Amino acid sequence: MTATLYDKLWDEHLVQTYDSSESLIYIDRHYLHEVTSPQAFEGLRYKNLLPWRLNANVATPDHNVPTTRGDSFTADSIDDEVSKIQVMELDKNCNEFKILQFDIESKEQGIVHVMGPELGYTLPGMTIVCGDSHTSTHGAFGCLAMGIGTSEVEHVLATQCLKISKLKNMQVLFEGQPQNGVTSKDIVLHLIKMIGTAGGTGHAIEFSGSYIDSASMESRMTICNMAIEAGAKVGLIAVDQITLDYVQACSGLNEEGFEEASNFWNTLHSDNEAIFDKQITIDVASLKPQVTWGTSPEMTIDFDANIPTESDISKDHIENFKLAKAYMGLENTKTLQGLHFDRVFIGSCTNSRIEDLRSAASVIKGQKVSRTITEAIVVPGSGLVKMQAEKEGLDKIFEDAGFLWRDPGCSMCLGMNPDQLKPYERCASTSNRNFEGRQGNLGRTHLMSPIMAALTAITGTISDPS
Amino acid sequence: MSKELIQGIAAPFDRDNIDTDQIIPTEYLKSIKKFGFGDYLFDGWRYLDKGYLGMTSDQREINTDFILNQAPYQGAKILLTRDNFGCGSSREHAVWALRDFGFEAVVASSFGDIFFNNCFKNQILPVQLSKENISKLFDLVNKSSQSFDISLVSKELRVGSDLSISFEVDDNLLDRIIYNLDDVDITMKDKASIEIFESNHRNQRPWIFK
Numbered sequence: 022m023t024a025t026l027y028d029k030l031w032d033e034h035l036v037q038t039y040d041s042s043e044s045l046i047y048i049d050r051h052y053l054h055e056v057t058s059p060q061a062f063e064g065l066r067y068k069n070l071l072p073w074r075l076n077a078n079v080a081t082p083d084h085n086v087p088t089t090r091g092d093s094f095t096a097d098s099i100d101d102e103v104s105k106i107q108v109m110e111l112d113k114n115c116n117e118f119k120i121l122q123f124d125i126e127s128k129e130q131g132i133v134h135v136m137g138p139e140l141g142y143t144l145p146g147m148t149i150v151c152g153d154s155h156t157s158t159h160g161a162f163g164c165l166a167m168g169i170g171t172s173e174v175e176h177v178l179a180t181q182c183l184k185i186s187k188l189k190n191m192q193v194l195f196e197g198q199p200q201n202g203v204t205s206k207d208i209v210l211h212l213i214k215m216i217g218t219a220g221g222t223g224h225a226i227e228f229s230g231s232y233i234d235s236a237s238m239e240s241r242m243t244i245c246n247m248a249i250e251a252g253a254k255v256g257l258i259a260v261d262q263i264t265l266d267y268v269q270a271c272s273g274l275n276e277e278g279f280e281e282a283s284n285f286w287n288t289l290h291s292d293n294e295a296i297f298d299k300q301i302t303i304d305v306a307s308l309k310p311q312v313t314w315g316t317s318p319e320m321t322i323d324f325d326a327n328i329p330t331e332s333d334i335s336k337d338h339i340e341n342f343k344l345a346k347a348y349m350g351l352e353n354t355k356t357l358q359g360l361h362f363d364r365v366f367i368g369s370c371t372n373s374r375i376e377d378l379r380s381a382a383s384v385i386k387g388q389k390v391s392r393t394i395t396e397a398i399v400v401p402g403s404g405l406v407k408m409q410a411e412k413e414g415l416d417k418i419f420e421d422a423g424f425l426w427r428d429p430g431c432s433m434c435l436g437m438n439p440d441q442l443k444p445y446e447r448c449a450s451t452s453n454r455n456f457e458g459r460q461g462n463l464g465r466t467h468l469m470s471p472i473m474a475a476l477t478a479i480t481g482t483i484s485d486p487s
Numbered sequence: 488m489s490k491e492l493i494q495g496i497a498a499p500f501d502r503d504n505i506d507t508d509q510i511i512p513t514e515y516l517k518s519i520k521k522f523g524f525g526d527y528l529f530d531g532w533r534y535l536d537k538g539y540l541g542m543t544s545d546q547r548e549i550n551t552d553f554i555l556n557q558a559p560y561q562g563a564k565i566l567l568t569r570d571n572f573g574c575g576s577s578r579e580h581a582v583w584a585l586r587d588f589g590f591e592a593v594v595a596s597s598f599g600d601i602f603f604n605n606c607f608k609n610q611i612l613p614v615q616l617s618k619e620n621i622s623k624l625f626d627l628v629n630k631s632s633q634s635f636d637i638s639l640v641s642k643e644l645r646v647g648s649d650l651s652i653s654f655e656v657d658d659n660l661l662d663r664i665i666y667n668l669d670d671v672d673i674t675m676k677d678k679a680s681i682e683i684f685e686s687n688h689r690n691q692r693p694w695i696f697k
Contacts, residue, residue, distance in 0.1 A: 036684040037677055041659035045677060047684055049695045057578065059519035068671060074685070076696065085517065103517040103540050110519050147695060154577040154601060168601055170579035171521075172608035172670065180674045182681055185604070186657070218504055219571040219597055252574065254600045274694055282694045317504050341503050435513045454575060456508040462537045 023292040025190045026259055027225040030165035030289075034148045042186040048177050049147035050159075052133045053080035053120070055111040056437070057152030061175035062114040072118055073181035079142050080115050080122040082108045083132045084437045088400050088427035096125050104438065131403020131429040134158040134246065134370040138238075139405050141271035145260045145286040150177055155370045155453065157248045160257035161241035162264055163289035165225075167254045188255060189223055192297040194230035197306035202486030204380065205240035206372060206451070206470035208232065209247040210311035212303060214321035221253030224299060227291060228258050232305045238267040239376035246371045247453055250318040259290035310486055312357055313455045313468040315345035320455070324473065324483050327356055348457055349465050350445065357467070357483040364448040365390075365397035365478040366460070368427075369434035372451035372471050373402030378410050381451075381475035382418040384486065390423035391481035398425045398440065400432040424478065436461045449477035489665050493591045493612060493637040495564025498554055499628045505568060506575035507602060511584040515540050524580055525587030529555065555588075565635050566593045567624055573602025582609045592637055594644065596621045607660045610667060612637065614644060620652050639665050 024032070037045040058080070065071070072078060082096075085104040096112060099105035108125060115122035123129045129140060134155055137143045145163040150156060154168035169183065177183055195208055213220070226248050233241065241258050248256025258264075265286065269279055309323040322328065328351055334342045346352050354360060367373070367381050378401065390397045399419050401407035407429055410416055416426045433440040434452035442448055442464025451474050452459075455466040469477070476484050515527040517540050526544045533555060535548040554560050566572075566585070572595040573581060582605045585593065592612040606613045614637060616624075627633055627646055636645040639661055645651045662668060674681075689696050 034688075037680050039659065042657045043659055045674065045680070047681070047688060049692075056516050060521040060579075063519075063521070064671070070671070073681075074696075101517075107517050107519060144694060146692070152577060152579075154575065168577035170577055170582070170601060170605035170608065172579060172605065176670050176674065179671045180678075180681060181685065182674060184670060184674060188600075218574055222571065222574075222597060222600055249575075252571065252599070272694075274697075278694055282692075285692065317506075319504075338503065340501060344502070435508075437513050437516065454506070454508065456506045456575060458512055458531045459508055462512075462531070 023294045023296065025291040025295045025297065026163065026227055026257055026289060027165065027188065027190055027255065030146065030148065031187060033146065034165065036182055043184050044187065045182045045184055046148060047182055048150055049077065050142060050149040051078045051177050052137055052149070052151035052156070053078060053174070054084060054133050054151070054153065055082040055107045056084045057171050058114065058174055059107065059110045060171050061152070061178060062118065064175040065118070065178055068179070070179045072120065072178045075119055077181060078120045078178070079137060080111060080120055081130050081133050081136055082111050082125050084431045084435065086125055086430040087438050088430050088432050088440055090428045094125065101439070128404045131406065132370045132373065132431055135373060135402030135406060138162065138242070139271055139403060141268070141273050144268060144272060144282070145264060146289050150183060154249045154254065155246050157254060157256045158242050158246040158370060160245040160248065160255060161238060162268070163257065163260035163286065165255060165257065168249065188225045189298040191221055191224035191226045191253065191299040193226055193228050194302040195228065195232035195305050196230045196302060197232060197304050199232070199305045199308055202472055203305070203308050203310055204470040204472060205236060205243040207308055207311040208305050209244045210313065210318065210321045210468065211308055213247065213251045213318045214311065215303070216251055216301065218250060218317055218319045219252040221248060221251040224253050225255035225257060226251065226253040228256060230302070233258055234261070237376055238263060239374040242374065243371055247318070250453055260286045310470060310473050312473060312483055314349065314351060314357060316348050316455055316457050317345065318453070318455060318468060320345055325356065325358060325485065328354060359482055361393060361447065362449050362477055362481060363395045363446040364442060365394060365474050366433040366448055366450040366452065367398070367471055367474050368400030368402070368432050369452035370402065370431070371453045373400060373406065375406050375409050377451065377471040378406070378415050381471035382415045384472050385422045385475045385479055386418050388422055388479045390478045393481040394478055396425065397423065397478040398427055398433065400427045401429050403429050433460050435459060449474045490667070491638065491640050491665060493564065493639070495591065495634060496559050496562060497565040497567045497594070497628055497633055497635045498560040498563035499625055500554065500566060500568040501625060502568065503570040504574055505572050507573055507578050507581035507599070508575055510573065510581035511578065514538070516578055516580055521583060522587060524584035525589070528584040528588045529553070559632055562589065564589060564591045565637070566590055567628060568593065568595045569621060570596050572598050574599035577601045579605045579608070582606055582611055586611055594621070594624065607663045608670065610664055612639065612664055614654050616652060616654055623650065
């Protein structure tokens with residue numbers, strides 16, 4: 022019997038099957054943050070239970086945290102009273118249940134999906150869950166990783182298991198090498214444009230092909246991160262030398278331990294003859310930078326293409342199409358080039374790693390943010406990313422250009438902290454969701470790569486990176 | 488007491504890809520409670536002003552064009568919609584908001600995977616039907632408001648005597664709603680299996696447990 026990587030990870034963690042579609046799957050790592058965990062801890066208290074295995078859990082506050090903290094900031098310094106309560110509740114729960122937390126004062130604190138891998142808590146072959154849909158990010162390490170709801174957070178805390186149904190297998194092959202200025206973000210946005218936001222529903226998507234083979238871990242994380250935007254709660258990539266090199270630097274295992282683990286990790290790939298329920302091949306060499314125009318990540322076009330018109334849209338989707346165009350204020354606009362932007366956001370669990378900041382910095386070096394841009398912010402994904410960037414002088418490049426250099430957190434990806442768009446402001450954003458109101462009530466989000474967002478800051482509109 | 492029938496007015500939402508950010512915006516995720524989200528359901532469409540956690544419906548500027556603000560849909564128990572309902576963010580608050588408003592079922596042609604799972608933890612039945620059947624239901628509901636009967640026993644959705652559509656759903660999942668079962672309680676019955684698995688797993692993959 023041949024098996025896909027997903028099949029292997031599933032079988033490796035199968036505790037029990039039932040006389041139904043569900044199985045009990047053991048969970049190796051559980052990440053927690055302040056937004057989706059309070060009710061789960063309350064559930065434990067109510068049932069008088071303790072976490073099943075303490076060292077499976079790692080917590081950090083990321084969604085609510087202000088990004089203008091500077092030194093000597095504590096949870097008590099948060100202005101927004103309800104945000105403060107939520108961050109303090111995580112402190113309280115982690116203290117009470119003795120769960121490891123990188124709190125708001127910690128130098129390692131960051132977006133959970135950036136912080137976890139770089140601290141070595143994400144290791145190949147693990148099952149990883151978090152009450153956050155972008156947990157698919159960790160699939161880049163050959164992990165079975167997925168977002169869960171709060172009831173499941175409680176269930177994992179209490180039982181170290183998840184009761185779930187097995188997904189189908191889907192393979193996405195990215196072949197070739199992209200042109201200059203085209204990044205992993207463009208590649209995954211293009212995929213979502215092709216298959217739609219429900220294209221991967223019910224499936225685990227394995228990404229492979231010659232592009233993936235040579236892609237960095239940061240790029241792989243960006244792609245797996247947005248699997249959920251293609252409908253797949255699981256995205257994953259086989260383990261190879263690039264994975265092992267990254268993990269060796271972060272895992273803290275001694276040489277013997279690393280070698281023992283590597284023997285297993287090297288088996289984490291789909292068999293040659295493995296059968297996938299769905300397959301799609303994409304030639305990435307011909308791709309242009311991608312930018313979203315609408316209110317769903319599938320509403321994506323080449324940066325220089327015409328925005329679709331009603332005649333391009335099938336009858337079933339016309340209503341959604343009209344609503345999106347109206348919301349985005351694009352009823353009479355033909356292309357994104359020349360469109361006036363107000364804000365730029367470089368950050369989020371999709372694009373706030375060191376590679377993202379380097380690529381953004383490289384296109385703005387020595388230039389100035391356009392006077393027509395009200396505010397351009399860079400929010401590093403974690404304390405370690407921020408420190409590394411500062412060591413490389415990237416903060417100076419951004420600040421000299423007129424960007425604001427902020428402290429780590431989810432920030433304007435979802436505007437749960439003070440970083441929010443005002444009504445009708447148009448934002449070039451490296452985040453993952455352009456839903457209505459996502460970055461602030463009535464705000465207008467265009468998703469793109471760090472390179473394209475940085476360039477938009479300089480020119481004030483969508484520009485050709487070549 | 489078991490719940491065998493969901494009966495009530497169906498509110499039509501003729502839209503694809505309604506994401507969980509629309510079902511409940513991020514602002515209200517600052518609550519640390521599991522209840523009290525009904526006033527914020529579809530907040531961005533239901534009201535004309537921007538709200539904050541703690542505000543109630545009667546303090547808000549109502550968007551009278553929005554279906555849930557129109558008779559008889561203020562008391563709707565069933566939501567009828569199209570493709571990919573509940574895509575996006577994993578926030579269970581979306582299901583809590585539907586539940587707190589009074590919804591007991593969502594009928595759609597497809598659902599976001601995480602939302603679908605979350606429903607069964609909160610007594611909300613997601614009913615998945617073919618696109619053709621969904622269109623038939625929209626045709627009926629668009630003519631005049633309709634009450635649906637959804638039998639959890641026979642797995643059938645009925646509209647008056649005109650239409651009966653059967654649907655599929657895993658029996659174990661359905662039992663969670665019929666008998667209001669808690670997943671943690673159920674899994675704890677398998678405690679011994681988990682312990683045996685964990686002990687073997689620890690021996691084979693010691694680095695995970697460091």
